[in-house]
Amino acid sequence: MGAKNGRHLDPVAPKAEPEPETIGSSASICAAPDTNSSSDFSCESFEKPLYSDIHFGEGRFNMINVIGRGGYGIVVLAEDVKTKKRYALKIGKPGSASRRELAAFKLVNGTKGVPVLIKEWRELGCVIMQMQLVGMSLSEFVKQKGRKLTLDEGFKLAPMLIDLVEAVHSKGIIHADVKPTNFAFGIGSKSSKLYILDFGLSVTYLTSSGKHMEETYREANGTPYYMSANQHMSLWNSRRDDLESVVFTLMELCGIDRRWKHMPYPNYHADHMVYWNAKLGGTDGGTICQVLQFNNMLQMCRTLKYKDKPDYEGMKRLFKMKFSKASRNDIKPVSSAAVVKHSLNIWDKNVIMRFHKDRTEEDKEMYRGKKNKEESDTD
The missing domain is CATH 1.10.510.10 (Transferase(Phosphotransferase) domain 1)
Incomplete structure (x- = not known):
């Protein structure tokens, strides 16, 4: 069905893919693979120590680790370089899934039991949502x-x-x-x-x-x-x-x-x-x-x-x-600071590498161009 009767928060409803029941994922924004990168930083060369070289928000946030991933994107733990506060950043490609989630969050933001959406922006062809950090699923x-x-x-x-x-x-x-x-x-x-x-x-x-x-x-x-x-x-x-x-x-x-x-x-x-x-x-x-x-x-x-x-x-x-x-039945994690880390697949790594500090301006302009085209295609 399409957007009949105005029900959809966005005109296209994606299917949720099956997942292992013991692997958590709150990543619901689409992160598409980049297969046309001209950079020397290929996903094969991506190693964990390079996380410190990954920055978001034009350098405002430093990546610490990956804490969620799924069929629609990834969630990273990031630190604000000015305040040293930590947040969850949801990273995905502009498109119907991200617009739907943003629309829903605007309706429920501030509701008890819903993580706070602090800010959202588009950067290098990706939608980024700055969220209140939560722990394990x-x-x-x-x-x-x-x-x-x-x-x-x-x-x-x-x-x-x-x-x-x-x-x-x-x-x-x-x-x-x-x-x-x-x-x-x-x-x-x-x-x-x-x-x-x-x-x-x-x-x-x-x-x-x-x-x-x-x-x-x-x-x-x-x-x-x-x-x-x-x-x-x-x-x-x-x-x-x-x-x-x-x-x-x-x-x-x-x-x-x-x-x-x-x-x-x-x-x-x-x-x-x-x-x-x-x-x-x-x-x-x-x-x-x-x-x-x-x-x-x-x-x-x-x-x-x-x-x-x-x-x-x-x-x-x-x-x-x-x-x-x-x-006698306490329901809470043993560790109050538990944030579960996740590994990345090859497509996730390609998205993350867009934000490497040594990406060239030519690369960045390419991603900005893709973003503009993708946004016009989904309007």
């Missing part, structure tokens, strides 16, 4: 623990995730890609606070007059293992779908089997129908989850009609715990 948190969450830990986490999704919904936005890698802890004194990340697939569900959009169809969109059943049917995302994805996220974090977990990535409508059938209980009509609270939340989502407002408080009450039990 929920996937990385589970990996650090060396085990899946207990049900008590999952029950303590559930209301936190529901609150974050509700906060995004309150701004008229459907996240559309809820999964473990898109939630992350803060750092330092905020290490017990959770944030929701990555608005690259987000859509609005409200018209300019504040009314709910009418139900329609769109191309199946999201990360298949966490998509709602409706998403596999190509029904336009609504609030119920984000919350159904919360259930699947909790099931994964708690190590609860999902019958579709090992299914191949769906490329065609028929593949999505196999997922849809599995998420409805399969041919045997079985219960999706044997954990009563998760199953009840799933049923609360599925009784909702397209425009219905979810009972967020009712869902949170499903996971209510006695104070004594809740206090």
Whole structure:
């Protein structure tokens, strides 16, 4: 579907590519490979010590390390050379995915539990977003623990995730890609606070007059293992779908089997129908989850009609715990300063090398020229 009824924050909706469930990535802006560089600094010569020679914002920020990467781009840890403060810089190519995320961030910026977008600019053919720095994702948190969450830990986490999704919904936005890698802890004194990340697939569900959009169809969109059943049917995302994805996220974090977990990535409508059938209980009509609270939340989502407002408080009450039990289940990383580092593939390195201090002015002009052409092509 295109931008019918004004639903898209941007006219093209990219598909989220499959990812290893224990590898975090909040990089949602497209970073395209550069195959026409005339510089001697080839990606093959790129080594970690050269990070100190990578600068952004016309020298304002020094790169420290890569802390996120994915199909749409990379996130680097960078330090402001003047203030010595550290930020996350999301780097990507100008285009529909970056415009969509920027539009979404402008709507949710300042919302509790959303990393602050401080500034954005275009430099050498890339879009750069200066963001509040956050720590490890929920996937990385589970990996650090060396085990899946207990049900008590999952029950303590559930209301936190529901609150974050509700906060995004309150701004008229459907996240559309809820999964473990898109939630992350803060750092330092905020290490017990959770944030929701990555608005690259987000859509609005409200018209300019504040009314709910009418139900329609769109191309199946999201990360298949966490998509709602409706998403596999190509029904336009609504609030119920984000919350159904919360259930699947909790099931994964708690190590609860999902019958579709090992299914191949769906490329065609028929593949999505196999997922849809599995998420409805399969041919045997079985219960999706044997954990009563998760199953009840799933049923609360599925009784909702397209425009219905979810009972967020009712869902949170499903996971209510006695104070004594809740206090014994602390949900935060062992290290309050944990920022997980990532390796780069060959295309990521090519993008990073655009910002090397010894790039020639001729190179920089080439990238600026590409930027102008790409921006005009996507207008």
